[in-house]
Amino acid sequence: MTLHIAFDNSYARLPDRFYVRQAPVPVAEPRLLALNEPLARDLGLDPAALGSPEGIAMLAGNAVPEGAEPLAQAYAGHQFGGWNPQLGDGRAILLGEVVDQSGQRRDIQLKGAGRTPFSRMGDGRAWVGPVLREFVVSEAMHAMGVPTTRALSAVATGETIRRERAYPGAVLARVASSHIRVGTFQYFYARNDMEALVALTEHVLQRHYPGVEGAMGLLRAVVDRQARLVAQWMSLGFIHGVMNTDNMAVSGETIDYGPCAFMDAYHPDTVFSSIDAYGRYAYRQQPQVAAWNLAQLATALLPLMGNEAAIPEATEVVQGLAGIYAEEWTRRFAAKLGLDPADPDVQPLATRLLDQMAATWADFTLTFRALAEDGEVPADLAAQPAFQDWRRDWEAKSPDRDAMRAANPAIIPRNHRVEAMIQAAVAGDLAPLDELREALARPFDSDSRFDHLRVPPQEEERVVQTFCGT
Structure with missing residues (x-):
């Protein structure tokens, strides 16, 4: 069966200093672990062809399909607040771009595809755990309506990956509106490469924000999308875990699911990432x-906005994130509580509930879904007189429980279930992966x-740390 992909690679037409042209490094024995057939069809690809030996070879990086122009993208970034002038794709290769069935341009990237000039002493590979975590979590996010990169496939490599111990290797085929990051702009700003900044800005405007004009317009558009994205994360109890500037996509999609997690017990200071020792990226900090x-993005765009003369307006744009975020947060939590977002009591009611949940470490998802289903909230929360007072005030508003069920997922990729799925996959059992995929494809259903x-x-099942896998 012949695999055909109609590539149209706009990023590869940018100047050579935007990337390094490089093919993926072949793997020993590629074997398909998971294929996202609906996404394949959305991309205009034949799932049967992707699942054939020819397709699996491409998804593993062992064969470069006709029309692809494989490359590793260059970018910089602040990591936990520390500046690194050169990062780049250290274990990812962008095969190329396709225009999907809805007319949207999408990247197809292989993550774990081998060493590149940006690998910085790394092996350029990924092991099966982070690959399957990203597959499951990113697809769950998509099903919940969150803008996100997506997972096309996961392929075992037949190779051993060394981290703290030996693990089986894997490659993820990731699909995104683009892989352009805040750090991409920082890379060229740090090099005083104004020509590249202009080209990058024009490319992003054409690709993601048609109708928006100029660098200030771009900044305003990215601020708006990121404010709304983070508010949506907060409404789902999602913690990204590593919000470095190189992990923030200017498209407004969630990208780079490393030490991410959904909270079980709610507390605003919750941190899962094993590398976030000081809580920089805790839930409440997002x-x-x-x-x-976005202030770093504004800095990188200043030369195109008029330098010092543009600082007041750029500052106002970035500071405007707080207002957009507050509006979107109120809208999201109004839906979770079945209330009209114009009701002035939404914010105080939501805050009172969250304060009670934090005091009792109530399960975030279970609490909101129980309210939506008129069921029993966690016992410690229900026992609080303050919660009973809150419930009377809330029910006096006649909440719309149909709307609540559409806003509060019944099922999320809980950390202990994801970890159990990974352990099973390492042992050769893909049934838990298949079950999670099926359940999370319809997260708002009561099945x-x-x-x-x-x-x-249970206490012994709790996952308290998540890991990048690099």
Whole structure:
């Protein structure tokens, strides 16, 4: 069966200093672990061809399809606040771009595709755990309506990857509106490469923001999308875990699912990332970090906006994130509580509930879904007189429970379930992966087949740290 991909590679037409042209490094014994057939069809690809030996070879990086122009992208970034002038794709290769069935341009990238000039002593590979975590979590996010990169496939490599111990290797085929980051702009700003900054800005405007004009317009558009994206994360109890500027896509999609996690027990200071020792990227910090990152984007764009003369307006744009975020947060939590977002009581009611949940470490997803289903909230929360007072005030508003069920997922990729799925896959059992994929494809449904996946972890099942896998 012949695999045909109609590539049209606009990023590869940018100047050579935007990337390094490089083919993926072949792997020993590629074997398909998961294929996202609906996404394949959206991209105009034949799932049967992708699942054939020819398709698996391409998804593993062992064969470069006709029309592809494989490359590793250059970018810089602030990592945990520390500046690194050169990062780049150290283990990812952009095969090329396709225009999907809806007319949208999409990148197809192989993550774990081998060493590049940006690998910085790394092996350029990925092991099966982070690959399957990103596959499951990114697709769950998509099903919840969150702008996100997506997973086309996961392929085992037949090779051993060394981290703290030996693991089986894997390659993820990731699909994105683009892989252009805040750090991409920082890369050229740090080199005083105004020609490249102009070319990059024009490319991003044409690709992601048609109708928007100029660098200030771009900054305003990115601020708006990021503010709304982070508010949506917050409404789902999602913690990105590593919000470096090189992990913030200017398209407004969630990107780079490394040490990410959904909270079980709610507390605003929750951190999962094993490398976030000081809580820089804790749940409550995400809106502030987004603003900090976008201030770095504003700095990189200043030469195109008029330098010092543009600082007041650029500052106002970045500071405007707080208002956009607050509006979107209120809208999201109004839906979660079945209320009219114009009701002035939405914000205080939501805050009161969250404060009670934090005081009792109530499960985030379970609490909101129980309210939506008129069920029992966690016992410690229900026992609080303050919660009973809150419930009377809230129910006096006659909440719309149909709207609540559409806003509060019944099932999320809980950390202990994801970890159990990974352990099973390492042992050769893909049944838990298939079950999670099926359940999370319809996260707002109440399907009794998956009731066991809704249950919070027992004490011995709790996952307290998540890892990048690099």
